[in-house]
Amino acid sequence: MSLYPVASPVPSPAFVETIPDKPEEACGVFGLYAPGEDVAKLTYFGLFALQHRGQESAGIASFEREQVHVYKDMGLVSQVFNEKILRQLPGNLAVGHTRYSTTGSSVVVNAQPAVLQTRLGPLALAHNGNLVNAAQLRSILQNHNCRFETTTDSEMIAVRSRGRSTAARIG
Amino acid sequence: MGARDPNGIRPLVLGTFLSNGITRYVLASETCALDIIGAEYLREVEPGELVWITEAGLASFHWAKKPERKLCIFEMIYFARPDSLMHEETLYRYRVRLGEQLAKESPVDADFVMGVPDSGIPAAIGYSRHSGIPYEEGLIKNRYVGRTFIQPTQTMRESGIRMKLNPLKDVLAGKRAIIVDDSIVRGTTSRKIVREMREAGAKEVHMRISSPPVTHPCFYGIDTDSQDQLIAATKSVTEIAAQLGVDSLAYLSWEGMLAATGEDPNSFCSACFTGDYPVPVPDPLKRAKLRLEELAV
């Protein structure tokens, strides 16, 4: 029997056996604007309540004026974050995401929120669902010289919205 | 900024809370995430609506030309937490009604009704309530661990599901049980559960499912398997019953599932039960998952 590497909490085929065969939820999203509050911590608890919607990765992006801070990793919300990490996510506004991959494989770069620099400032995107026209969209955007950092469909929304908005997007 | 697709397939809600005397807005997939931070549920973000939250408050835009509500019915049946609100009531109450409807449609005589923890329990309560057959707990879920990444030993693996669900022998022994679950996808877990119940001494096992047979894959953000892995895509209810090893099996009707919502039946997506996809799915994507059907291009 082999030991499971700590850094990759992706179930092995043998382990999948013990997971109930239910359809798996795609994602949970959370976001708020509340100057003066610990927005990262509130987002953490929001994601904690939405853990059933995705157990593969979790991430939070916070905005401090034009500056964006982001932390995301594979694992449960409670495994990814601790007090120290949350303290490094200051700001007036935060968005968070729990993910169960439906498109794009289970790797950290595909965790959300997806953060991009746009003409008007940084944009962080937390998305729940699948883009049914993902393949076409990707080639259209690539023809317009858009580059992708991930293999997810959600990133395309962020790329598409480039230069249009400066805020955090959720939904 | 928060946006919902023109069909509102996935849920998105808006809440408020007071911070230093100012009303602040929160967006979340479900209301249970508002409750945990002490925010009040305000309303859902409408299909095709975009909300913009700033210092000035909340602005709303309707960006979609023709929004048409098609909420994922599986959110109602299983995904969303039972304490989350949809259509101004908790999903617990909806799931209890599914169980009542199921008892109405598919009655059977037995000593008690039990649910598959946790997701089958509200419907089991409803089934018991409508049939007058007492409700019991026959399987206990280990709620104190999350996912564990330590592999079970070979012997443990063979014994199946006990890590997560442990049967109560003194409840099950010599009894006729009705076991209620919210859905069957591949059927592998259901089969293990039935075997465990028999080993614990259950005399009869009648399975009741509070949704119709899942025959089609989902393309809208839910990972149901590709079609060939869905047990109900290739097998009849009688064949599934034989494979699961139950004395009887019945699913809730599609009409019953939608009627229990108390909402317009056209305002839901139920494509995984019917194959009637509300948002067109491009062929290459379809081909990848719909392995059993000739594609009508």
Ligand code: SF4
């Ligand atoms: S196909 Fe099924 S799981 Fe997918 S959105 Fe529609 S109802 Fe939900």
